[in-house]
Amino acid sequence: MSFAAETFFTIGQFADLHEINKKTLMWYDEIGLLKPAAVRENGYRYYTYQQSSTLETILMLRELQVSIREIQEFLKNRSAASLEMLLIEKGRELDHTITHLKKIKKMMSERQRDMSILREMDLSQMTVVDKVERHYLVTVDLSCGITLEKAIERLTAEAKGYQLRRLHDASYGSILPVEQLYQGNFSRYSALYMEVPGPIRKKGLHIQPKGSYLRAFCKGSWEHLPERYLDILSYAREQGLRLSGFAYEKGINEMVIDTLDEYITEIEIPVQLP
Structure with missing residues (x-):
């Protein structure tokens, strides 16, 4: 399809052509981002087809979350080099956003699993499950006598270095060495933890093995x-299971309860099968 150079579109026609609202074009005109090719005496705005490429560029950049100021600067100095640099920068930001969305998707899947367990679980039941991947945990040592409140503050601050924006972006809980279980020390926890999306090659993380x-x-x-824990030790003896490593505790229903009486802690402990 071709258009004569003097072909004009009304603001409504031009908006429909690019599947946007007329108010968007009016706003672009007001801020000087895209002025109409002509404004008639009656105040009606008219655009040419040649302006389509400029508008599509603006719409593409806006979809990439490029600010109005950045777009204005680009349009003043349009070139292949300036567009390339702008797209490289926004590509990096988009990669960051995609990474964060993948983390959110993983968190949602885990929350969904927890809710399925809540609806169907028999709390008295114990099962052996296979964890098919390692989990990466930011930890705060509790063995130095730090208060729980201070430990939570440190854990939250440390986790922010892994691009976790809020507590609900991650699973969190406590770690109890199995050797303490066998000695009957059920409250001698070694650390609080917050899980971060992996895999991550960074020193200082606690790796929960698959x-x-x-x-x-x-x-x-x-x-x-x-x-x-006494029930767990008894069950392990009856089944010939040898517990090893650490017991990992986490709450799985904080979002759907009103009191601690309804709180459910999930406990997972590595086992050596008979």
């Missing part, structure tokens, strides 16, 4: 956990 895990649940406040 493999077979004994999974159990405890309902109610943390005061009930020692009793549940």
Whole structure:
């Protein structure tokens, strides 16, 4: 399709051609981003087809979250080099956004799994499950006598270095060495943790290994956990399972409860199968 050089479109026609609202074109005119080719005595705005490429460039850059100021600067000095640099910069930002969205998707999948477990679970049941990938945990050491409040503050600050924007972007909980379980020390935790999306090659992270895990649940406040650990040790002996490494605890229903009496802690402990 071709248009004569003097072909004019009304603002409505030009907006429909590019599938945008007339108010968008009016705003672009007001801020000097895209002026109409002509304004008649009656105040009506008219555009030429040759302006389509400029408008499509603006729309593309806006979709890439380029600011109005940046677009104005680019239009004043349009060149292949300036567009390339702008697209490279926004490409990096887009990669960052995609990475964050993948983290959110993973978090959503885990939350969905937790909600499915909540609807179908038998809290008295213990099962052996296979974890098919490693998990990467930011930790704060509790062995130095730090208060829980201070540990949470440090953990949150540390996790921000891994592009976690909010607490709900990650799973978090506590770590209890299995050797302490076998000694009957059910409250001698070694660390608080917050999971960050992996894989990550960075020193200082605690790696929760993949493999077979004994999974159990405890309902109610943390005061009930020692009793549940006694049940776990008894079950492991009966099944010939050897616990190893650490017990990983995390709450799985904070978003849907009102009191600690309804709180559910998921416990996962690596096991050596008979």
